[in-house]
Amino acid sequence: MGNSSSTYIANRLNPTAETLAWHKYPHYEDTSWLRRPICLDVPPLPPFDIACRLYRAQHAYIGTIFSFLTDSAFEERLKHVYSRVPDPDDQEECLIYCQVLLVFAFGQMYSINQWVGKEGPPGFGYFKHALALLPNVYEDGSILFIEVLSYAAYYMQTINRRDAAYLMIGVALRMAITLGLHQEVSERDIDSEMQEHRRRVWWSTYSMERLLCVASGHPISVQDEDIDLLLPIPRIGEDDHVATVLTAYTELSRIQGVIGEKIYRKKQKSGHDLSACVQHIMKQLSDWFDRLPEAVRLNPPDKAHQEPNRETVSTYLHYYYCINMTARPILLYVVQRKRPQENQQPDVARW
Known part of the structure; x- marks a missing residue:
């Protein structure tokens, strides 16, 4: 509460x-009325080694940015899925199966990356079966439920179902708020491992929500002033790089939220106000880049001849996307001011 x-x-x-x-x-x-009847239509699962390969494919592209699943957690859930058919009356079992199918969907998408035939994009078959297992959003929330909704929202975005993606990620974020993930919990209440997992799920959902909101032109769902949570902290025995990447991406997502709120609001600003907003945000982006740890930089001095890892490239792409989104309105404003008055439409389209 x-x-x-x-x-x-x-x-x-x-x-x-x-x-x-x-x-x-x-x-x-009695909560039985919350569950909608699920007609189990379990798809054929790939061989176990192929399943592990699909996990690694999705992890390389999105798992290093959004920290929903660890290798050990996925392996445990994968074994569970391969050992039994899910009980349609058990919400957690359905969510586990749903998450594994979504991982397969992303794995196929990033492995094949080619639309063949009329069966939809790669991984779409797994995605459809995953949606059939997805519980109703008014059922009891859980961290696993948030993870699954976030995965489903991101897949919706990749197939250009932007409104559906916006709705699903909004539900995931609100569910996280109802579970108190946006606030720090003392170690007296939960162990440090669960505490860190809560942080990473929150900041992953937060970053994805910011990304999908700004991409679709919709308002963000939660203000930064309402969040009281530490950024990710390296786990014991874990490479610091994992927490460092998520932290850098989260800080960029905060700025992205400012871009959506200050520049792309429905009420347009005057040229002077717009210029001031752009300068302020550009300063924030510059400060973010100056603070960027060496581990997340392209071609740091000690690794100048190595190929950059994918999470670093993704972070840089996010950074340049933020610059693009910040500069674009002022460039359009200048062009509109320079156009002859007779060519200007009375109701100029918003940027």
Whole structure:
């Protein structure tokens, strides 16, 4: 419960043993009505070694940026999927199966990268079966549910279903808020491993939501002032590079949110105000680049002759995309001012 809820206020005024369960929990405990009937149509699964290869393919492209799945977590879930058919009445089993199918869909997409025949893009078959297993969004939320919704939203974006992607990532972010992922939790309540996983799922969903919102021209769902959470921290025994990449990408996504809010709002700005916004954001982007750790830079001095890794390239592409989105309106504004007055339309299209 947030600090504006009646339960929060009542507990602060009278912090007794009374839990106010009548307000905090649903009034009707039977949750079977929440589940929609699922007609199991499980697709043929690839051989186990091919499944691992598909995971590595999707991990190389998106798994190094959005930290939803670790290698060990996927291996455990993959073995679970191959050991049994999911129980349609078990939400967690359906979500696990759904997530594995989405990983297969991305793996095929990034492995084949060619649309052949009339069956849809690579991986589309797995994606359709995954959607059939997806629980209703009004069922109980979980971190696994957030991961699955985020994967599904990103796949929707890749097939140019932008409105569907925007809706799904919005649900994922709101579900994360209802679970309190946007706020730091003390280690007395959960262990450090789960605490870090919560951070990474939040910032991954946050970054994806910013990306999809600005790409589709829609408002962002949550303000940075409402987030009280540390950035990713390296796990014990883990390469620092994993947390460093997600942190750099998250900081860029924060700036991307500012771009959408300050430049692309429906109410257009005057030339002076627009120029001031552009200069401020360009300064933020410049500062971000100056602070970028060597591990995420292209061709650092100690690795000048090595090929850059994919996550570094993706981060740089995100950086230049932010520059493009920032500079584009002012360039269009200058062009419009220079056009002859008679050629200007009375209702100029927004950038």
